[in-house]
Amino acid sequence: VMVWLRRTTHYLFIVVVAVNSTLLTINAGDYIFYTDWMWTSFVVFSVSQSTMLVVGAIYYMLFTGVPGTATYYATIMTIYTWVAKGAWFALGYPYDFIVVPVWIPSAMLLDLTYWATRRNKHAAIIIGGTLVGLSFPLFNMVNLLLVRDPLEVAFKYPRPTLPAYMTPIEPQVGKFYNSPVALGSGAGAVLSVPIAALGAKLNTWTYRWMAA
Numbered sequence: 650v651m652v653w654l655r656r657t658t659h660y661l662f663i664v665v666v667a668v669n670s671t672l673l674t675i676n677a678g679d680y681i682f683y684t685d686w687m688w689t690s691f692v693v694f695s696v697s698q699s700t701m702l703v704v705g706a707i708y709y710m711l712f713t714g715v716p717g718t719a720t721y722y723a724t725i726m727t728i729y730t731w732v733a734k735g736a737w738f739a740l741g742y743p744y745d746f747i748v749v750p751v752w753i754p755s756a757m758l759l760d761l762t763y764w765a766t767r768r769n770k771h772a773a774i775i776i777g778g779t780l781v782g783l784s785f786p787l788f789n790m791v792n793l794l795l796v797r798d799p800l801e802v803a804f805k806y807p808r809p810t811l812p813a814y815m816t817p818i819e820p821q822v823g824k825f826y827n828s829p830v831a832l833g834s835g836a837g838a839v840l841s842v843p844i845a846a847l848g849a850k851l852n853t854w855t856y857r858w859m860a861a
Contacts, residue, residue, distance in 0.1 A: 658855055659712050663722065666705035670698070670726045670752075691786070691793075695833030696840055698750050699785040702726070703778055703841045704848035706756050710773070711852045716764035723756035748796055751788040755781045770849060778845030782837030786830045 705726075706719035730749045738744045759777040766772035 659708075659852075662851070662855070663705060663709050663725075666701065666708070667722070667726050667729055670701045670705070670729070691790070691829040692833040692836060694750075695786040695789065695829075696836050698752070698789070699755065699782045699837040699841050700844040702752050702755060702785065703759065703781045703845045704851075706759055706781075706848075707773060707777065707845045708848040708852050710760065710763060711770060711849055714768060716760045716768070719756040719759040719763070720753060723752040726752050745796060748793060750785070751792045752785070754788050755785045758784055774845045774849055775842055778842040779838045781845075782839065782841030783834045785837060786833035790830050 702723060706722045709722045710716070710718040712718075727749060730747070734744055734747045734749070737746050758780040759773065762777035762780060763769070763773040766776070
């Protein structure tokens, strides 16, 4: 019974984090969000997504102890988000209105770190967490460059729940800083390490809680 409860607790946490990442994507990943705040939002989005990825991926990876599990987890997040896009499509929006982040390559780097260091948990936290934070903005910017014009879509399909002060405006690129990828990568690399440590600690706490 205890083994069943322990596994159920782990899988429940995995589902909760994956669902939350999907919600973050829907709230922070649509065209209007990028259009309103442009590069400022890209940095915020990068940090939120890289930290959400790393906490669930390292938790799941350390739970199984198998390199490759983080990539599997990122795949789950991706599938969840693609399914959620169907809800927007049903409302009359184009299916590519939500930009699905590129989580999988960053998760592969986390898996590679865990495998290359012979399943060293601390190396996965420090090196893997840093690589996830550094790489996600790079992969996601390439992703954004491949989708159609955000301004065109934002003006053509205004979000009905959008307050008046959030109406799409012409973006001021470079108004605050000129390299959102560099800033997102730097902030992500710094923040992903303690969040990865939190994910590893949650794994330990879950075992202790279930064993009590």
